[in-house]
Amino acid sequence: MRLSPGQHRQLRRQARLKRELTAWLFLGPMFVFFVVFLVVPVVGTVWWSTQAGGIVGGTTNVGLQNFQRLPDLVGATTAIQNTLIFALLSIPPILIGALAISLVLARIGRGAAAYRFFVYFPVLVPGVVAGLIWLFLTNVDFGLFDNVLRAFGVQPVTWLGSDTALGVLAALDVWRNVGYWAIFFVAAIIGLPEELYQAANLDGASTAKRFWYLTLPLMRRILFFAIVVSTIWGLQVFDTALVLTNGGPGTATTTIIFRVWQYVFGTNDKVGFAAAISLVLIAAILTLTLTQMRLLRSRRGDD
């Protein structure tokens, strides 16, 4: 060695620094936005959740009081309940429907592109517009649903009544999201190893058996992913609820984010509550994300 270890150390540090710097030049712009507009707000939510006051003007620290008072807050539990019921009502039909559609769609030859186009189109409808469109379906006087009922001589139904509004909201979500997951599953099914199906065919397995013993187990990671992600999306419902039902009747369709928005800008000095509710939502979403990451990681071996 012709250079001393010290010289090497210095030269190595220089080279390393240069390379790190280059990497940061690439990562930097995105990273700055990520930190400023995502990390800081997430941390900020924790801070805001300990405050009492309005979003402008002064606030005071009240520690964990907001959380302690949360269960007692009229409407807060309803909002959480509504959101969970909404998720429960919408997610199973979305995923089961999507799976059913994808099973048919994946193995179809002629017209596949056209079907995919139509199945996917509702996915691209902004929530606000979807809400508007569903006003035309649910209207008592001229809505599509009641007009169909009338054609069959059935009494019109008040679709946006307090017992059904949340269900209608969930149905809207099914309409809007089933195509997304259907196309998603189509890709997954096409990617499944063909040999297994051929072998199963030789073994004389029926379509139902092939689905039950091959497709489902092979797709379990993908299904799991779909369940988690659609749950996370379901927890965020807001714009359709605002346009279609404005959170009502009563509090029938007041969801978590609806409530947060009400508390931030609709009422006085409740920004701490808004942050506390947000934090509950963020915690739920992070828990779901982490669970998924862990489960998918640990199962990687046996796939």
Next chain:
Amino acid sequence: MDKQMERQTEELANAYLARQMSRRTFVTRLLALGIAPAAVGAIVAACSSAATTVPSVPPAPSSGGSSPAASLGPQPSPSAADLKGNVRFLIGPWSSDEVAHHQHIAQGFNAIYPNVTFDFRLYQWDTASQEINTSLTEGAHDIYMTTESSYPDYESKTGFSDLTSKITDPSFAGELAKYQYMDRIKSYGPKILGLPISFHVEDAMFVNMDMVQAAGFDEHFIDSYPTFLDCVTKMTKKGQTYGMGIGIQLGGYAEWYQRLRAAGGSYLTPDLKSPNVNLPAVVEVTDQMASLFKLGIAPPLGTYTYDAAPAAFAAGKMAIYSSDLASTTALPASVPFTWKLLPYPPGPVSQVNFNDLSIYMINSKTADQDLAWEVVKWWTNGSSDAYWADNSGTYPARSDAATLGYGTNSAPQLAEALPLFQAHAVGLENFPQWSDVENLAEAEIQNCYAGKETAAQAVANVEKIVKQEVGI
């Protein structure tokens, strides 16, 4: 233009050219004749160019802003050249042509001050408080049309300009006297933030009198709750007509509140120190309203929205519906039956009709406060108010509106009903959280209408909401 109008215009023009009246008065008078603002602008321009050598108005003070001198003596209006800029409005959507009405008023203003331009943005009733609050802090607009329900809140904060000195200035006293509800505005605190434009009834009953008659009643069926109930029950034809539509207003705004007051309750006791909701009589009236749904007299919540109700009423699907007066502009021009506007029947303690005001206020972030003040004065003057209230289905706040054209366009039922409403008028209680409490409370009560809570539970929850929001 008919002969008489032509003559009057000529007289006014001569007077103006002879410097017997200011440009401002000239324009106001021309508008009062019923001449379209665009035409007024043309006339004024023609007169001005015909007499270029004649200064049309006295010179304005050179310094802008509220100089100490301003409060000492009468302040002349600024000259046409002095006022320029862009004024941004954030206003409530009362009728479907809301912006057009404001543009009409703006044209009048431009006839005097041609260098001022305007932008109008409508907020949505659903999101009004969010939009106003963010706009205020962002300085996005200069002039706001707000409702009285949020006034106590604004009064307790600093987002809007304090107009007390301008409004109480002696030079304004003559005008001030024509604003009918200044006392109500003054009652909310030491500051005065704006000038009223309308007196508005939330939840009047739109009544199909043909059906009332067919049920064997006349308009006095609202004189007592039992006859009211009897009448609406009789008017209900299953599968065809509901007797009484309630919960149609956005969030049921103030519908229950007037029943609360009629039952002797209120959100807070008069000293604003403790809740005053959970009274037996309040539970009773709440139960009465919920029973309308249980009996199938009222269409289930969600059947008719605020937007859909007028058409359904006109089509005979509801004999009565309860909505705010702006709904008069949404009703079809010709309805195949006679209808009336009536107040709610009396409650156990009193008969109450909830009213509020619309008020023009100025963003404290606005740079040119003087310009904004001139605009607010113009927007709330007699002819502007007459025009606007007439087209938005509300009652003007100005006493001189009636002589300046009010009532030519609006439904005749409005004027007829005013004395009834005034007789039972009650406003909101003076605490900053009133509108928050109101929004949350009505939603809670609707849960009771939907059969999800008993009246007692709902009322207890409302009391809880009052405590939470007010912090007691």
Next chain:
Amino acid sequence: MTTTASTTDSATGTQYAIEILGVTKRYGKITALGGVDLDIEPGEFVVLLGPSGCGKSTLLKIIAGLEDLTEGEVYIGGKLANYLKPSARDVAMVFQNYALYPHMTVRANIGFPLKMAGRPKGEIEQQVAFASGLLQIGSELDKYPDELSGGQRQRVALGRAIVRQPLAFLMDEPLSNLDALLRVQMRSELLRLHKRVGRTTVYVTHDQIEAMTMADRVVVMRNGLIQQIGPPDEVYRRPANRFVASFVGSPPMNILDGRIETADGRRRFAGPIPVEIPGLAGATLDDGPAAIGIRSEELVLTGVGTAGSFPAVIELVEPVGADIFLTATVEGGAIITIRVDAETNVAEGENVQVSIAPGAIRVFDGAGDRVRLTSDAA
């Protein structure tokens, strides 16, 4: 950095093209290279040979600057290269998968390094024409890589390296993705090219035939350590240890385990076959486990009674063209491979007598290192 490098340069006054001093590479706890020293003369064709995972590719990447080294120094053209970026090292590399830019034509691919160096257009065109002519791909210039055959891609990759006129070529198993026939053809073409261009070349392969046929010197590596450096013939004839002996050559050298014993003052190898090892007496070697190695072509079928011969049973006869490989069992159960010419007439199950060519026996000590015998040529 340049000043440091040039000081070193003048201080050593080296004439080596590439010098590798004590290069170590560790990934966490795993040592990929455990202190490698290697000098490469200008114009030399050096082959790094070893099984996969022996560190030969890592070493090549370290020379190229595509990997950091943990310790040690690399000099290229006399300049310390440790901290130079790859393009500043004046080396060109040919990758196993060719690494052609799929979105560029052949012409653009070959000319790319010159374009990056900011050379004038005319020069680039000239160079591309020269290289493509040399490599016989002049008619493919406007095609894209995915329109080419494997051999053509290989040539494009070579062309891209040639136009740079680097101090040294680095080649990472460049022929391993070609089929057998093409591989033999490209091998000789590469050699011809090397002779014409005459640049230093470091060539990595796990194929010992490539190594033997192409290299001026072979560097045999194992587990991140150099086992032997030398001309192919030397590596073949005088493997430094059992590993080299068994890795180089096909079929591999016969290795028979036994013991060195001293009896009656005479030292002898006791193993599965009786052998006479002439130079053993003077060798520095203790008693204990040892092994002998004999190349298959140095075993000869003889008649019964030939001095020093031993019996064996033929288990398998594999004709491979000019030769026949015989797999046979000796008495002790050990298995040997014998290479005889194609004319030889033997059958499976036949008992034969085998003798060893003179001077053919290498002795490996207990640690596996070859023991220098007094009979060995200098």
Next chain:
Amino acid sequence: MSAAVEPRHGAPAALAAIAAEHARSRRGRRLRGLGKHAILIVVTLLLVAPFYYVVLASFKNSTEIFTYPPKLLPIPPFLGNYQKLLGSTGFLRWMFNTLLVAGTVTLVKVFMDSMAGYALAKLQLTGKRLIFLSMLILLMVPLGALIVPLWALVNAMGLTNTYLALILPPLANPLGVFLMRQFILGLPKDLENAARLDGVSEFGIYRRIILPLIKPGLVVLAVIIFTDQFMSFIWPLIATSSDDLQVLTVGVAALRSHGGADYGLWSAAAVMSLVPIGVFFFVLQRQFLARSLAGALKQ
């Protein structure tokens, strides 16, 4: 996608058996094929019916909308709703704003994300794993849950009521970085190594090698970002209050509560809102469908 449909190299025997079985049941297969089409046609009709109903309404005047039984074909079409939408609402301005904001966010983000993805996939960076993991964890946190701190932040920066308020916060979404990293990891390492030896700078490698090779990925990413931006509502609703900055979703939601129910106007607004995204979808079908797949954050 079509390549994946082709049968893998399976046992020839199996294929032969299947072929024989298929020949036997060709008739059954045709029936089953018809059944599949029937199912898909029903599903398609269910999903498309709402659109048709709204398009229909948009060509009716206010009395026709209420007519029962409803007219199933808008003949003669009533154009007043569209005239009103384009003439007397800010619809065109909203559309312009949406396209401007979504376009800018898409453009900036595609570049930033691909650069960051390159750094995370290929460059030496201390704490790379930690950064990537934190992005992965925060991936799912919606803007709607962050409106309190975000609004306070944007307000403190003095950005409210500027286009920047609409553009900057969405740039923080790490989904694109994640996708780009996956795409770039899929490229052979030797390509960039070759480029490094050929004297290309790191930025040159990104621009001349990586970008051209991940072009399909860039288009998918652009489509994802654009559609998400096109649909976003709660943040634009809160971030701006000026008319000039109103985006499509906010403007359309506002139409909903402007005095009286103008069903005709609403339906026209709904239809017109879908025009640009429908056109994009038609042109970039494959990429839009891949949008769904890209959501497959399958590790």
